[in-house]
Ligand SMILES: Nc1ncnc2c1ncn2[C@@H]1O[C@H](COP(=O)(O)OP(=O)(O)OP(=O)(O)O)[C@@H](O)[C@H]1O
Ligand SMILES: Cc1cn([C@H]2C[C@H](O)[C@@H](CO)O2)c(=O)[nH]c1=O
């Protein structure tokens with residue numbers, strides 16, 4: 627992939643749960659470490675599934691990360707030496723994350739964001755869609771459908787083993803106990819009233 631040198635830009639990695647977004651973010655950060663770049667990685671404090679202070683993939687890889695509550699806190703950790711900013715679980719941040727990513731890229735920083743493009747209903751999730759629009763590079767990756775084995779583009783929320791309902795809250799932190807990767811055909815959301 628073409629990457630301009632010494633210019634800021636935004637890279638986004640999207641896909642459903644288990645598609646390898648955190649693995650890909652970690653891979654890019656580790657390569658930037660090899661290149662002796664000055665790096666800071668952030669994650670929303672809400673996501674403490676595996677660790678409070680690291681980005682951890684479902685397969686166990688990790689890199690150190692700063693947990694923050696609001697997108698604006700990113701500025702507290704950036705200085706003129708910062709070259710690479712990683713952001714995991716970007717869907718959980720407020721809309722301000724879009725302006726911040728633009729601003730950092732304008733300053734010459736490489737911004738790498740990873741997150742869910744769709745929520746459990748298959749609808750665009752938080753700030754991710756707008757971030758895609760302003761990014762230079764977008765990688766949409768797939769998981770494996772847990773029902774049929776085809777490439778999975780969606781995250782299936784299960785409540786006591788049953789598909790979640792359309793009016794469920796959008797934010798519910800979890801992993802294998804409550805989410806599966808599924809393809810369009812196998813993804814189910816109950817839309818009828820309770
Ligand atoms: N259904 C699945 N399809 C593909 N990989 C899976 C699946 N279930 C578990 N995995 C494991 O998950 C790893 C990817 O985990 P990773 O944490 O990078 O995903 P992610 O897209 O960041 O997920 P999340 O959105 O939940 O943070 C794979 O390498 C594989 O070991
Ligand atoms: C699909 C989906 C995931 N999540 C959470 C589960 C995980 O903690 C995180 C994805 O890695 O997002 C939601 O909060 N809502 C959703 O609709």
Ligand SMILES: [Zn+2]
Pocket residue numbers: 771772773774775776808809810811812813
């Ligand atoms: Zn399927």
